[in-house]
Amino acid sequence: MIPIPSSDQQLDFLSRLQRLFNEGDFTATYKFALLAALADLSVELGADDGNELDLSVRQIGERFIYLYWRHTLPYGDGRNGTAPDTLVQNNGTQAAVLTAISGFRAQSGVTTPQMARAHPGYQALLTSVARTVASQPLKYLQNVGGTTDQFLYEGVERGRVRLKRGVCYCFRRFYPLVQQLVRSHWIGHIKANQRNFSILGRSDDLEAFLFETSRESLVVFGGLLRTLDGPYCFYCRREMGPADVDHFIPFAHYARDLAHNFVLAHPGCNRRKSDSLAARPHLERWLERLTKHQDALTEIGARIGLGGGPEVNRRVASWAYATARAGGGHGWVAPGQYESIDQGYLCCFA
Ligand SMILES: [Zn+2]
Structure with missing residues (x-):
């Protein structure tokens, strides 16, 4: 090496x-x-x-x-x-x-x-x-x-x-x-x-x-995600009325829109997570969802022009967490609550 x-x-x-x-x-x-x-x-x-x-x-x-x-x-x-x-x-x-x-x-x-x-x-x-x-x-x-x-x-x-x-x-x-x-x-x-x-x-x-992907496209995509994931906020798991389409790996970290990277969240949860990476429980859930819904997400992403594929998205996520780990980054657990991104996070990708 x-x-x-x-x-x-x-x-x-x-x-x-x-x-x-x-x-x-x-x-x-x-x-x-x-x-x-x-x-x-x-x-x-x-x-x-x-x-x-x-x-x-x-x-x-x-x-x-x-x-x-x-x-x-x-x-x-x-x-x-x-x-x-x-x-x-x-x-x-x-x-x-x-x-x-x-x-x-x-x-x-x-x-x-x-x-x-x-x-x-x-x-x-x-x-x-x-x-x-x-x-x-x-x-x-x-x-x-x-x-x-x-x-x-x-x-x-x-x-x-x-x-x-x-x-x-x-x-x-x-x-x-x-x-x-x-x-x-x-x-x-x-x-x-x-x-x-x-x-x-x-x-x-x-x-x-x-x-950036147009707002109109994201509205369409959000509707399709709701059918797939149900009316629950990805982060707090509570039911939602209006929802935001959230970049799981924030756009500030990786500036290309990938279908598998989007989840639905309360506007409040989305705003509070902001440009932070999500904490380990969220990451584990996101990786499970990536595996479970990879084809469905590829298909609905393609309808509005989002590409990448599950493997690319997994690599991007692995890179984002490894970079954050190297720089002493923190993961967002819930409003006002963070934890340090440790080696355990990287094991999720093994
Ligand atoms: Zn929420």
Whole structure:
């Protein structure tokens, strides 16, 4: 097993990443999508050691399709003389990935990335997106200040790219930080593009539009969850009237919506749990439910475009608790009641 990177090496990763954001050339938003994809795939496919991580460009391309899918919808409220339209994500003509996805959506009538995968035209879309990923962001991501700093990977070879030793570890360790950097720069890029001025106006929900599952979809999903789980709060087990759809692993920890990660909770319980991980009794119950309802959850998730699958979600949860354990985190038991996340939590995943 390859040892994990030292503290100095981890700091070095962060400062080079920071430099990439500050000095990199971002003509399109692709590099942000690439960093988000590499961080997601590190969490979902990597492990807590210093090993390299081998990825195919098509795997990254699939993540691009997922990330840009909702961006093809028109944005804006049309008030104050603005006109809702697809946001422009390139300084020249519209980003090719967005154009390709828009074309596919118009032609196929498919509404979610999950449904898209089953469509006969999907492989051609993926090939074209993967080609763009290889020839643009993967090629240029590490160009900073007139030089190339290949600290993440060396290059694309036979449709694959290999994250260097320690890189996957650092993406996992600093995941929330990486996602926050990606999002704020991505939003900044869109806002700075003059051709978006007439679309944006004063709309202030750009972050939710770009990165979160729509409220309408969550309402539909909540209804389906109620049929599956009954009218009881996942945390306090008491009966509910109106319910919130709660991220079991909080969105602040892992910023991709996965069907199996959602549970129904009292709005009060949801609010009080907030960005904490749930304590062990909740975790055990959630893992049981994951096994018991894995197919049903996959199916209802697919209806509103939530993917991931039970195994991915289990790995994400295992990563989230291991990271919290390493950082001295606490689990939320009930309002005002927390317990320290100890080794016993990690045994739940054995
Ligand atoms: Zn409750």
